[in-house]
Amino acid sequence: MMGLMQDRPLLISGLLDYAERYHGDAEIVSRTCEGTVLRGNYRMLADRARRMAQALQRLGVKAGDRVATLAWNTHRHMELYFAVSGLGAVLHTVNPRLFQDQIAYIVDHGGCNVLLFDISFADLVAGLRPRLPQVTTFVAMTDADHMPASVEGALCYDALVAAEDGRFAWPQFDERSASSLCYTSGTTGNPKGVLYTHRSTVLHSFVVCQADGLQLSSKDSTLLVVPLFHVNAWGVPYASAMCGAKLVLPGPAPDPKTLFDLAVAEGCTFSLGVPTVWLGWFKYLDETAGLDLAALKLNRVVIGGSAAPRYVIERFQKQGVFVIHAWGMSETSPLATVGNLLPRHAGLSPTEQVDVQVKQGRAIFGVELRIVDDQGNELPHDGTVAGDLQVRGPWVTAGYFRSEGGAVVGPDGWFSTGDVAKVFPDGFLQLTDRSKDVIKSGGEWISSIDLENAAMAHPAVQEAAVIGVAHPKWQERPLLLVVRKPGTDPRPEDILAALAERVAKWWLPDEVVFVEELPHTATGKLQKVKLREQFRNHVLPGA
C-alpha cells in the first residue's frame, strides 16, 4: 500500500529557494580572481543564479546537457553550482590541476558544449582549445574590465548575468535526474565520471547538517578550502544553503597566509581540506611572527582526501579545534564515514582522544559498509582482520558515466571502494591500504601503507614506497623503496631494524632499495603502478 504523503522531489533548486527566503542576509564572501573581496549573500546568490540559468538557456543549454567549469572557489563558481543543476543541466567541475591531457579528455568525454573558466585559466583554455572540438561556447568568469584576450570570442560571465532579469522559476523534475559530474583522478586508466543526482545531493546535505554529521549550522562561518572542483567541495555548497551557514570562498590558489587572514577576518568557525593544506597552515603559523592565534574562531576542521596525520590532529587539538576525520571518495558524494567522538569518549585524555580521531570514523546513516575477503565473504568487524571495503547507499555510485569501467556494483548493490580496511567492533573504520597495493604474502595481507609509515619514522628517510614483488614461495613479498634525506647515508639494515620495532616480523620487507625519486600523479599520489612495472622482474634476495 502506497502512503499518502506529497510526492515532491528533492531538488538542488529547493536548497537555494530555502536559503534565499530564510537566510537571505547570511553572507557569502568571495575572494575573486580580479583581486577583490566581494561581500555577497544568499539573496544575491539566488538572484544571480537565476539570471545565469536564463543566460545558459539562451546559450542553448538544455536539461541533461553537461556544462564544464575550470574554476576556483569564488561566488561565480558557487552560482554555477545552482544555476546549472537548477536548470536540470549537469555541472561538470573539472580539476584544473590535472595534466592537460587529462583535462582535455575529461571535458571531451563529458560531452560539454559550454565551458566556463576563471581568468587564471585563460591561457590553459586557449592552449586546450584545439583539443576541445565539442566546446562551442567559452565563458570567462569575470567582468567586462578583465576579459582575457587569449580566448578569442569568449563571452563575459557578468555581462551574461546583467543581460537577464532573473524572473525565472526553477523547473521541477525527477529527483533522480543527473545534477553534477566529477571525474575521479585514478592512478591507473582513464579518469571515470561519477554522475550525481539531485536526490543524492540533497540527502548528502542532510548529513553535513546533522548534529552527528559535520554539524554545519546557521551559526557557522565556513572557510571553504576544499576546492569546488573536488567532489562537490564535499557537499558544503549545498549543505550551506540548506542551513544558511556563512560561506567564505578563498578564491584563486589561496596560500596559508590568505587562508589565515580570511579565517580571522570572517570569524570562521569551520573549515575543510586535505592534510597537505593543514601541513602548510601550521608551517605558516610556525614561521610567522606576531600572528594573533586567539583571533581565530575555528572550532572544528574536517580532514579527508587522504589520512589525517596524527601530528595535524594534535596541533589542532592544542588550539581547541576538533578534527573531524572523514573518509569518502568521489563515488560516495563523498561523505561515507565521519569521525565524531561518542559520549563514552568524553572522559578520555587528549592523547586517547587522538587515538580515536586518527581512525577514519564511523559510517553515517545512509551508508552501509562491509569488508570482504578475496572470495567476497564478509569479514568480522573485530578491529583485526582487514578486507576489501565495500559500500552502498543512496549517495553511492551505481556506475560510471558512459558505462566506463563496466558494471562496478554487484547484484546486491555493493560498490568496491578499492580500499582495504579494518572495522572495529564499535564501528570505527581504519584504512590500511589500497586494494591493488596490498601485499599478499602466503595468504595473508600486508599493508604497504603501514610499512611506509613505519619507514618514514626513520630520521634518514625522506619518502618511502612499498610494493609487492613476485615470490616463488610466498606469492608476493614486500620491497621497500626509499628516497634518502639529503646528507644522510643509512644502511638497509638500519632501516629494517627501525621497522622491526613497529611491525610484525613476517611483514619486514625482503629488501630495501634506495632510489633518487618516486613517481607521483598530478594530485600528488604515489604512482605505485609505475613502480610495480619498473620492478616487475626484480628478484628478491633468497627468492
Next chain:
Amino acid sequence: MMGLMQDRPLLISGLLDYAERYHGDAEIVSRTCEGTVLRGNYRMLADRARRMAQALQRLGVKAGDRVATLAWNTHRHMELYFAVSGLGAVLHTVNPRLFQDQIAYIVDHGGCNVLLFDISFADLVAGLRPRLPQVTTFVAMTDADHMPASVEGALCYDALVAAEDGRFAWPQFDERSASSLCYTSGTTGNPKGVLYTHRSTVLHSFVVCQADGLQLSSKDSTLLVVPLFHVNAWGVPYASAMCGAKLVLPGPAPDPKTLFDLAVAEGCTFSLGVPTVWLGWFKYLDETAGLDLAALKLNRVVIGGSAAPRYVIERFQKQGVFVIHAWGMSETSPLATVGNLLPRHAGLSPTEQVDVQVKQGRAIFGVELRIVDDQGNELPHDGTVAGDLQVRGPWVTAGYFRSEGGAVVGPDGWFSTGDVAKVFPDGFLQLTDRSKDVIKSGGEWISSIDLENAAMAHPAVQEAAVIGVAHPKWQERPLLLVVRKPGTDPRPEDILAALAERVAKWWLPDEVVFVEELPHTATGKLQKVKLREQFRNHVLPGA
C-alpha cells in the same frame, strides 16, 4: 538524463539496522505497565523487533495491513514502531484518551485485524470489543505473569517474541509505501487518517537530527513525554535510531513526579511535550520541597501541540533550558516550523530572546509555507497581515486515508492547514487563529485567540472563548464568553476595559457573556463549533 547513484530506498528498517550496528549499546530505558523499569538498548530493540515481525507474519499480517496499538510509551510500543513498519505493514497508533466512540471508529475505519494493547487498557478493549468486528487478534503487551483476564483469547506479547528466533531480514520495498497511520482529533466531523510513508519518515528524521532542527544526537538522553500515539511521537523514535540517542520512555500515565525523577535518574538532556505537561511540571516543582534542581541535565525542551505560553518559556530559561517552540500537525509528520535562535539573536537580553521564542519558529528545509487570503492570493510576509496558512513538502499529506475529506491539496500541492498566521520578514511564523474560528468583520480578520489571551490577563477570568456571531452590518462581530474565577464577580465593562489596553478598538467584543463552563474535546481543546451552534441566533447589542 538520470544520474547514476544507487536507487536504494529510504526505509524505517534501515534506521533500526543502523542503530543496532553503530549504537547497539545506547540505552532505551522503559518504565513498564508492570511497574518495573527495564534497561534495554538498541541491540535489544532490534532483536525483539525482528522477532515481533516474525510473530506478526505468523499471525497473518502482510504488507499494507494496518496493525493497531492502544499503548503508552514503553519498549514494547517502540518495538512495534519498527516491527510493523519494517515488515511493510502500517502501524496504526490509536489515542487511548479519545472517547470510546472515536476509538471504535478509528480502529474500524483503519480496517485493522490485529490490535495490540497495554494492560492498562484491557478493560477499555474488552468494552470496545463488540464494536470492533474486524479485529480478530488481540495481543496484550505484557508478559505471561500479567495477562489480563478481561480480554478473552488475547495473546501474550512477550510469549510471541520468545517463540521466534529473530533470524529475519527486513524486506526492501518502495520508500513511498505506507508506514504508519495517525488520525487527527478534529474538533468537527469524523477523525481523518494521515498515512505516512517510509520516505516521509526518514526525511523527517534528518530534520530532527539537524543542528538547526531539534539537534538530536548521540550525546542526548531524551525524556519522551509526547506519547507514541501522538503523531509518531513527533518523529523522535525514528530520529533516535538514526543518531543513537539514549531514549527514556516514561510508561503509563506519567505524572510530573515520575517525569522529574526519570529526568534526574537518566541524565535527560532533551525532552518534548505539549504545554500542559510543562505547566504540571512547574506546579510540581513549586509545590515540592527539597527537589535538587541542579541534578537536572536538561538543556532544551521542544514544545508543540498548542502555543507555548510565555511563562513556560521564561521558567525554563531561568533554569538554563532552551525552549524550542515548534509548530506542526498530524498532516505535517509533524515538524513544519522550528524556533531556534539565529546568530543575530545571540546578543539579545533574556526577555528579548523570549520575544522571539513565543513565535512558532521558521520553516525547516523541506517544508514550504505561505499565507493566502480568502481568494487564495498569496499575502506578504510582513509580520502584519494574517492569512490562511498553507504548506507543502515531502512530509506533508497529499490526502486522507480512504479519501476522507476529499481532495485536500490544490493542483500546486498546497495543503491548507486550517490555521491563520502571520509570517515576519525574517521567516518567523506566528499563529493567530484557527481558520474556522477567526472573526471576519467588515472584510478584516480578528483573531479569537488574541482576544482570548487578552481576556485571560484579567484577574477574574478563569477561561475565555471568543466566537464570531452574525452581524447585519459587519458580517461578523466577536462575542466573548467568560468563565469567572470562583469568588469573583467582574462586570462586562471591567473586562472590556482591560481588553482595550491590549487590542485595537475595532477588535473589542460587542458583548461579554458569563457562562458556567465551556465545552472541550477529549484532548482538551475548546469546542468552538459547539459554542457557535449554541449562539447561532444570538443577537448582539446594536445589531
